[in-house]
Amino acid sequence: MSSAARPAPPRSAPPRPDAATLGALIAGGHARRFGGEPKGCVRLPDGTRPVDRAADALRAVCPRVVIVGRADHPYGHLGLPVIPDAIADRGAPGGVLGAVEHAAPGWVAVLPVDLPHVGADLLTALWPHRRGHATLWRADGRLQPLIGWWHTDAGPGLRAALTDHAPGFNRLVAGLTVHVVDAPEPARFFNLNRPEDLARLTPPGAR
Numbered sequence: 001m002s003s004a005a006r007p008a009p010p011r012s013a014p015p016r017p018d019a020a021t022l023g024a025l026i027a028g029g030h031a032r033r034f035g036g037e038p039k040g041c042v043r044l045p046d047g048t049r050p051v052d053r054a055a056d057a058l059r060a061v062c063p064r065v066v067i068v069g070r071a072d073h074p075y076g077h078l079g080l081p082v083i084p085d086a087i088a089d090r091g092a093p094g095g096v097l098g099a100v101e102h103a104a105p106g107w108v109a110v111l112p113v114d115l116p117h118v119g120a121d122l123l124t125a126l127w128p129h130r131r132g133h134a135t136l137w138r139a140d141g142r143l144q145p146l147i148g149w150w151h152t153d154a155g156p157g158l159r160a161a162l163t164d165h166a167p168g169f170n171r172l173v174a175g176l177t178v179h180v181v182d183a184p185e186p187a188r189f190f191n192l193n194r195p196e197d198l199a200r201l202t203p204p205g206a207r
Contacts, residue, residue: 023062023109024099025054025080026092026146027069038074039192040113045201050192051075051113060120062109066102068095075113090162093172096150097158105152112146114192116201122147122188125181132177133157139186143178145169147189 028039040051055078058065066081067073073082083102085094092112099108107130109123126135126148133154137144154176161172183189192198 021062021064021107021109022099022103023058023065023111024095024103025051025058025065025067025075025078026095026099026110026112027067027073027075028092028095028113038113041074042192042198044116044198050116050118051078053118054111054113054115055080057118057120057123058109058111061123066099068098068102086159087162090166092146093158093162093167093169096145097155097162100150100152100155100158103152108150108152110146110148110150112191115147115189116192117188117190118147119188123149129179129181131179134173134176135179135181137183137189138180139183139189142189143169143173143180144183144189145173 038051040054041049043049055065066083067075067078068083068085071082071084083098086097086101087094090097096110099110111118111123122137126137129135130149130151132151134145134148134150136148157176158172161167161175190197
């Protein structure tokens with residue numbers, strides 16, 4: 001993994017990807033920590049849903065958008081094509097592998113379904129800095145592997161690492177060339193894992 005991290009780039013013009021550029025919405029697992037309710041479908045204080053925000057962000061950047069995950073995923077209302085995880089039971093890394101192996105050669109934008117503050121700018125700001133196998137944000141010292149750009153050249157390395165094991169992203173990227181950019185607004189990367197996380201987004205007086 002590349003050890004060099006740059007300060008967050010300035011706001012940039014939207015990218016102009018070619019017609020083959022893929023946007024991948026990583027659907028995730030069974031939301032057991034969220035009581036079984038799909039995290040992407042919960043209503044935020046403003047009435048929107050995280051999965052809709054993520055899909056809109058990808059559509060604003062990529063000509064093609066798919067969902068990566070189980071065939072019975074709960075986001076059918078988006079009307080997006082579904083591709084399976086490349087290797088079952090490998091969690092989000094298996095979803096990223098599925099996306100890069102499905103895509104035409106080049107860059108793939110990825111986003112998760114559980115970010116309340118997601119926006120297309122999280123992708124466009126990284127666009128001019130793409131290099132190596134992936135270009136990703138780091139927020140408060142933590143790598144954000146599901147928010148950024150992965151290159152299809154990462155596929156063989158990801159598959160080799162995931163074939164017999166289920167390592168986390170930190171171990172996976174150790175064998176790849178990853179360019180890291182420090183996020184100027186770490187709070188943008190807050191994600192929903194448990195019901196109490198949703199309560200933290202409720203404005204005072206609205207509870």
